[in-house]
Amino acid sequence: MSVAVKKDFQQPKDFKFSKENMVKVELHISKYPKGRQASAVMALLTIAQEQNGGWIPEAAMEEIARILDMPRIKVFEVATFYTMYNLSPKGKHHIQFCTTTPCWLAGSAEVVRACEKHLGIHLGETTPDGEFHLSDVECLGACVNAPVFQHNGDDFYEDLTPENVVKVLDDMKAGRAKPGSQTGRATSMGIKGATTLHDQAKKAGVKDAG
Amino acid sequence: MPKLTIDDIEVTVEPGTSIIQAAEQVGIEIPRFCYHDKLSVPANCRMCLVEVEKSPKPMASCALPCGDGMKVHTQSEKAKQARKNVMEMLLVNHPLDCPICDQGGECDLQDQAVAYGYDRSRYEEEKRAVTNKNLGPLVKTVMTRCIQCTRCVRFGEEIAGVEELGVIGRGEYLEIGTYVEQMVTSELSGNLIDVCPVGALTSKPYAFTARPWELRKTPGIDVLDAVGSNIRIDARGGEIMRILPRLHEDVNEEWISDKTRFAVDGLKSDRLDRCYVRRNGRLEPATWEEAFEAVKTEAKKRTFGAIVGDLADCESVVALKDLMESLGAKNLECRQDMAQIDPAHPAGYLFNTTIAGIEKADAILLVGTNPRTEAALVNARIRKTWLAKRIKVGVIGRKIDLNYPAQYLGAGPETLAELAEGKGAFAGVLANAKNPMIILGAGALRRADGYAVAALARKVAEKFNMVKDGWNGYNMLHTQASRVGALMLGFVAGDAASWQKVDALYLLGADEMPVENIKPDCFVVYQGHHGGKVAARADVILPGAAYTEKSGTYVNTEGRVQNGLQAVFPPGGAREDWQIIAGLAAVLGRKLPYETLPQVRARLAAVNPAFARVDEILPAKWTAFGKDGKCDAKPFGAAIENFYMTDAISRASKTMQACTDAFVKAEEEKAVAHG
Numbered sequence: 001m002s003v004a005v006k007k008d009f010q011q012p013k014d015f016k017f018s019k020e021n022m023v024k025v026e027l028h029i030s031k032y033p034k035g036r037q038a039s040a041v042m043a044l045l046t047i048a049q050e051q052n053g054g055w056i057p058e059a060a061m062e063e064i065a066r067i068l069d070m071p072r073i074k075v076f077e078v079a080t081f082y083t084m085y086n087l088s089p090k091g092k093h094h095i096q097f098c099t100t101t102p103c104w105l106a107g108s109a110e111v112v113r114a115c116e117k118h119l120g121i122h123l124g125e126t127t128p129d130g131e132f133h134l135s136d137v138e139c140l141g142a143c144v145n146a147p148v149f150q151h152n153g154d155d156f157y158e159d160l161t162p163e164n165v166v167k168v169l170d171d172m173k174a175g176r177a178k179p180g181s182q183t184g185r186a187t188s189m190g191i192k193g194a195t196t197l198h199d200q201a202k203k204a205g206v207k208d209a210g
Numbered sequence: 211m212p213k214l215t216i217d218d219i220e221v222t223v224e225p226g227t228s229i230i231q232a233a234e235q236v237g238i239e240i241p242r243f244c245y246h247d248k249l250s251v252p253a254n255c256r257m258c259l260v261e262v263e264k265s266p267k268p269m270a271s272c273a274l275p276c277g278d279g280m281k282v283h284t285q286s287e288k289a290k291q292a293r294k295n296v297m298e299m300l301l302v303n304h305p306l307d308c309p310i311c312d313q314g315g316e317c318d319l320q321d322q323a324v325a326y327g328y329d330r331s332r333y334e335e336e337k338r339a340v341t342n343k344n345l346g347p348l349v350k351t352v353m354t355r356c357i358q359c360t361r362c363v364r365f366g367e368e369i370a371g372v373e374e375l376g377v378i379g380r381g382e383y384l385e386i387g388t389y390v391e392q393m394v395t396s397e398l399s400g401n402l403i404d405v406c407p408v409g410a411l412t413s414k415p416y417a418f419t420a421r422p423w424e425l426r427k428t429p430g431i432d433v434l435d436a437v438g439s440n441i442r443i444d445a446r447g448g449e450i451m452r453i454l455p456r457l458h459e460d461v462n463e464e465w466i467s468d469k470t471r472f473a474v475d476g477l478k479s480d481r482l483d484r485c486y487v488r489r490n491g492r493l494e495p496a497t498w499e500e501a502f503e504a505v506k507t508e509a510k511k512r513t514f515g516a517i518v519g520d521l522a523d524c525e526s527v528v529a530l531k532d533l534m535e536s537l538g539a540k541n542l543e544c545r546q547d548m549a550q551i552d553p554a555h556p557a558g559y560l561f562n563t564t565i566a567g568i569e570k571a572d573a574i575l576l577v578g579t580n581p582r583t584e585a586a587l588v589n590a591r592i593r594k595t596w597l598a599k600r601i602k603v604g605v606i607g608r609k610i611d612l613n614y615p616a617q618y619l620g621a622g623p624e625t626l627a628e629l630a631e632g633k634g635a636f637a638g639v640l641a642n643a644k645n646p647m648i649i650l651g652a653g654a655l656r657r658a659d660g661y662a663v664a665a666l667a668r669k670v671a672e673k674f675n676m677v678k679d680g681w682n683g684y685n686m687l688h689t690q691a692s693r694v695g696a697l698m699l700g701f702v703a704g705d706a707a708s709w710q711k712v713d714a715l716y717l718l719g720a721d722e723m724p725v726e727n728i729k730p731d732c733f734v735v736y737q738g739h740h741g742g743k744v745a746a747r748a749d750v751i752l753p754g755a756a757y758t759e760k761s762g763t764y765v766n767t768e769g770r771v772q773n774g775l776q777a778v779f780p781p782g783g784a785r786e787d788w789q790i791i792a793g794l795a796a797v798l799g800r801k802l803p804y805e806t807l808p809q810v811r812a813r814l815a816a817v818n819p820a821f822a823r824v825d826e827i828l829p830a831k832w833t834a835f836g837k838d839g840k841c842d843a844k845p846f847g848a849a850i851e852n853f854y855m856t857d858a859i860s861r862a863s864k865t866m867q868a869c870t871d872a873f874v875k876a877e878e879e880k881a882v883a884h885g
Contacts, residue, residue, distance in 0.1 A: 073373055073375065077378055080379050080380070
């Protein structure tokens, strides 16, 4: 998590937004009053990260600073503040484990250990083939389905166990992994089925949703 | 006008005053780290917490405006406890390295920890470490000591105008950094050292050389530009250790330029500390008697001319003037750069608006000047005014890199002539401005048609009504500390080049004169403190004192008379300059009518009464200066090429050499690379 950017990778020399992305960039800038275009910095960082395969190179920050007419350091400040912006390559699949208390109570430590063992890397490292990068993050807000991980800052994989997580990783590599609960439960429904308010619904003569 | 009580003292303040400022007005000091008089208020250090009655929690007094009927307690149990807690948290990650820290003894954190903190630590966990940053050859960083007050970030944004420092990361990992390891390129960067309340940013050249309690502090005046910055000279024994700014709201506020601060090591090398006399073509060491005799022998045969250099004090200038006039010399000159400045019209050579007056301006036209290098603190005022009011700035001359937006108008006199006729892109701006200003640099007058350029600038000033009751918007920006004083004393001949005809020359620290224009058989006396190509041409060298080694009077570009005190003695056999001239005068049988410093100053006031009015601005009468004439189309040059090396002292400074290598040469290489 440290700000110190690792230097064991190549920074691209320059960065330009693609044509399609430039349309998005302009849309975001147009949301703010004239002279306040710097407010679009977060949106532009996100677009740059998506375009560049999951991380933001220095050249992109410079390009954003140029487009928004703001000092480069101000872009850098924002990019280093939020953990969702990556300033170094994070592999093809960036796996972000939640290790905060509810996930931890539900066994996230074991899940992480199983992944580390399976991939042969530690948290904060990338596999030699560049497929996987493991990192830990604070609460992802999906405690009901703990333990969970987030894939490439987007999809959640839930209800993980040391066993099923290995399968998820293999499926992911093969391109057939499915986000969501890995134990087959629908969204965040209770593990034992719908129990809460069950009797009350019956009493009131309301149709039971579960 | 809110009326409130602070520690039971009643005080009425201007609306919008914060509690910390109100407390200062009644003499109550509230501890602070992030709050700084001249910077914006982020209220992030929480050290200035006070108790305000009816408020459930302690309040940050720096960010809380005074309200009517407020009852503030700065010494209550609640306030004291709040500060203790804040101090404990600030010290969590602060290393216990005061004994090896350069800030030790003058550290806000150290002082306030003693005054407001606990007397022991309860912290047993590990402290964090932060990698140091490379901010260039002037500012040393020990980032682990940083308490994230962000004063340096705000100084960069608000005063220096270089947005290179920032707060990166968050939480435990938050640190002050630059964009991907970049140096801070500002001519005011040394002030970061002063604003930093802890030992995170310290002076690189001064590192590990002295402790504050060993230093003798002397108030002085800076001579490395014509701003007349008020400085504090810190010396240990006979050695100058460092230069710090002294508060003067109307001149330098509380900042000084990097040259002022760091060129001081140039006082230790290449010094002239004994007399020399040329015998058989070689300069040989001599005694004062021998040197004076050598001058006496030649003075009988020749007629002298004299040139005053850029660093001379007014006392030595008036003494030299009296001596030379008694010898019948007519070719006295202080304009060694041959700038065509007319001494008869003070309004034409003074910064009439005054430096503080810039804040009232709403449009500024820069002609042949780059205030950023020629007078960094004048530039800081322009930037301050731009920040407050977004004033319009126009530039005629070189395309320069300013730290506020400026409209480029043209390169030479034609653009100025257009404006004088009310035409051109900037004419509308000047016509609509309430308080328009023109700043003319030495670069605009250092040419054969300089008087015509001055006349043109005067016409622009008159055309746009820049001179009226209560406002004089015509300004000349000098770069030499001695220039205005010498002009006021009339140390000028009619023609700036007339000295080239004389057969004997007395050079008072004239290090920038074109030495190749001296006639080969001319007898040259050089009095100064640094060796150089001019001193090497001399037939007699008299070792003088640098600005830290004499009590001197200097007049800045505004015409402000200021006195600096002597901090140390001149090295070896060197003497104070006016005393050397007085001694020589006695040998030549032209004894000067003064023997003590007060007597010389009385003489100064007799020659020009303005010298009796120390630290006052006397408005100059608007007169028709300059000469109407045709102007050459040649573009305006620059008065200074390299900010870091402009005079004998900064050229001898290793620190200034390092800055030249790091900033100026790097810029040049970049320019070449980008074609």
